[in-house]
Amino acid sequence: MSQLQNRYDFVLLFDVKDGNPNGDPDAGNLPRVDPETGHGLVTDVCLKRKVRNYVTLSRPDAEGYDIYVKEKAVLSAQQGRAYAALGLKSAPAAEDDDTPDPEETPAKPAKGAKPAKDAKPAKGPKGKAESGRKASDRDQIDRARDWMCSHFFDIRTFGAVMGLKENNAGQVRGPVQLTFARSIDPILTLEHAITRMAVATQKEADSQGGDNRTMGRKNTVPYGLYRAHGFISPQLARQTGFAEKDLELLWESLRQMFEHDRSAARGLMSLRDLIVFRHESPLGNAPAHRLFDQVHVTRLHADKPPRDFSDYAVRLGDLPAGVTVLRPAA
Template sequence: MTSLQHKIDFAVSIAVVNTNPNGDPLNGNRPRTTSDGYGEISDVALKRKIRNRLQDAGETIFVQMDERSDDGAKSLSDRFNTFLKTLPKDVQKQKQAVYERVCKQWLDVRSFGQVFAFKKTKDVDEVSLGVRGPVSIQSAFSQQPIAIDDVQITKSVNSETTDKGGKSSDTMGMKYRVSGRNIYVTYGSVNTQLAEKTGFSDEDADKIKEALTSLFDNDESSARPAGSMQVIDVVWFTHNSKSGQYSSAKVHRSVSFDDRGHATVSETDIPGLHYDIIEGH
């Protein structure tokens, strides 16, 4: 496959309804907020969901969740070292050759990048292998300040039997969620120069685009019940060159989202730039 031929920018709107978008609500994990009260979903959390959707689609992913591991590896180091042993001995000692092999092997590596432990030997000077990926994504922030509901909960059964037969202390807890319906927005881009180095292709870009439209498919949990989070719109900009017609900042500023999360693009700000508005799942 040839590497990416056109710079790409994107913007995504996400609806969050009476839920905690950031983690387990029973573990003292309050929804993230900025200092001025706006809600936040971290870029790390968004990349995790993209990886999960790619893995659901059958792609080979390096950074897998323990409960979703499809190769039995107990750690990233185990996964990397197991793969390294499949390479010829002479290739294992060549940093550039290993770089090319890991990018080819794992889609998330050639997309987001990764740092691998690389054992120092008499034939190898470097002690680590860094891959800088072409796909970047920002944290998502709410369009308006959010309110957080603190709800006290009581479990119906004890985790352990008490001496007096009463309720144990672990039956009491707090549940945190973002109140009401809120729209979060994130932005990202794909750099063609870095894509050339990792081998990231147009086909890979299409896979990332599909993952963005379906971020919350198969993502239900106690923190995020089914239907509580939804991608509303993905705006996908395709420039006519590798360097891009406009800066990513200017492209991102051309997009606005209404209070339902639907996108509008100011074409007068970016004349001639092709874009698609894709409805989320």
């Protein structure tokens, strides 16, 4: 696959109507909110999950497009596939485990003994200071890491921490990074009482005398337009193998991710715009924040609360030289 040659920055606009875009489990699954401003939040992890789910749906058996972080996955077992495929022995301990490094943690002297002056690390059999990991172990980890990048789309896209004690595959810094999404205006969180005409157990039915009602709660946002930002580094893409074909799939996933994520809580979530800034230079032709500042999203009617995307206008300002705009969502 052809390597990525350009840097990209992008703005993602999506909205929700009468739904919960990203519930907070620490707050009774209420929509996430900035408590100081009242603006709604959607985590980057939530957005990446939808991309992963779309790739799983659209490329179920395609080689190189498996998903590492998926429902009910055992990550050490996922990494074990690399060890089995490469014929590697059982994995060494992770670099960040609790085993002391002999170069950093000198042995304690015996009780009453004075430490030697200018003590040096113990020498290995070839006269070199012993390190916490053999060169063969590092090579094994590197091979496993490269295998994982080539077989798992989300690893070569978003990166992964795979430095487990079992089947250690190191760490990968992904070329694609996403921010939290924040609503353009403060959101209103509503709580609704709901009734289910059934109960879970016979004991509940007996206690209600056959009425068989169960009360519950549902939390929604009447309307919210959210904005997230993304970054793509061609330098990191070369390290993970993220190529032009993967970039096309990323744009496709961002366009389609809400179309295949319907639920009672997220029935009306839609991608409204995807504005991509393509740099001519791999290092970039302008700072990302300058480009993002040229995307203006404004409310058309200040005297009433927004309830639809048509209540907003999206305008793009002037761009610096060397930057072009793509609209993959158009």
